[in-house]
Amino acid sequence: MKQRLKMKAGLLALLLPLGFGVNAATWKVSNQESNVSYVSIKQGQIAEVNHFTQVDGQLTELGAFTLTIPLSSVSTGVPIRDTRMKSVFFEVDRYPNLTLNAQIDPKVLQDINVGEVSNVEVAADINLHGESKSMLFQVTVAKLSTTSLLVTSTQPVIINAGQFKLIKGIKKLRDLVGLSEISYAVPVSFVLSLHQ
Structure with missing residues (x-):
């Protein structure tokens, strides 16, 4: 009887890591359910x-987070403005993507x-735009299910x-559309839906 219990305990010890491995699958960002937006302010009061x-x-599963945003997917609601943002501001031919990399403690x-x-x-x-900067983000994480964040x-x-x-791109945009001011500071917000 004791021998059987030892065998069962040994088998359980072997299977537990496998179970954790299945649960620790990679989380994928859902494009359809996610949104990254920003507010542009011109003439000091038009947002x-x-x-x-x-x-x-x-x-x-090790906590390495990566996010890629194709800048050609910018949408301002005005087709000609989209074109100018892509070619004049972001210069997507030279700098097609914004990328973000972070390391998150899996225990969190x-x-x-x-x-x-x-x-x-x-x-x-x-x-x-060819520059790399480190920034702090305050985020709220909600666990909707065992496979949804x-x-x-x-x-x-x-x-x-x-x-x-x-800034050079902002000045070009300003001259193109005849504006006296476009803010250099841009608030960015996001909602990211992740699934396993």
Whole structure:
């Protein structure tokens, strides 16, 4: 009897890591259910909400998070403005993507139960327009199910054009459309839906 119990215990010890391996699958960002948007401010008082129609990313079982945004997917609601943003501001021919990389402690997600929400500070490296900068993000993580996460910005992230050598593009846009002012500071918000 004792021998059988030892065999069962040994078998369970072998199977447990396999079970954890299945549960620790990579999380994929759903493009259809996610949104990254920003607010452009011109003439000091006119604010317009723009967004990107494509996002791609994943979070591995080891906590490595990557997010890629094709800048050609920018959508401002005005076709000619979209074209100018792509060619004049983002220069998508030379710099097609914005990428973000972060390392997240896997224990953070493990400690959130289904139905619970947690506020997390994440340090990430952003590569945009050939420049790379480290920034802190305040995010809210909600575990909707064992295979579904919702990650949102707790507060907007302020991206400054000067950090990524985008001021020249802003000046060109301003001259093209005859504006006296376009803000260099841009608030960015996001909602990311991840599934295993």
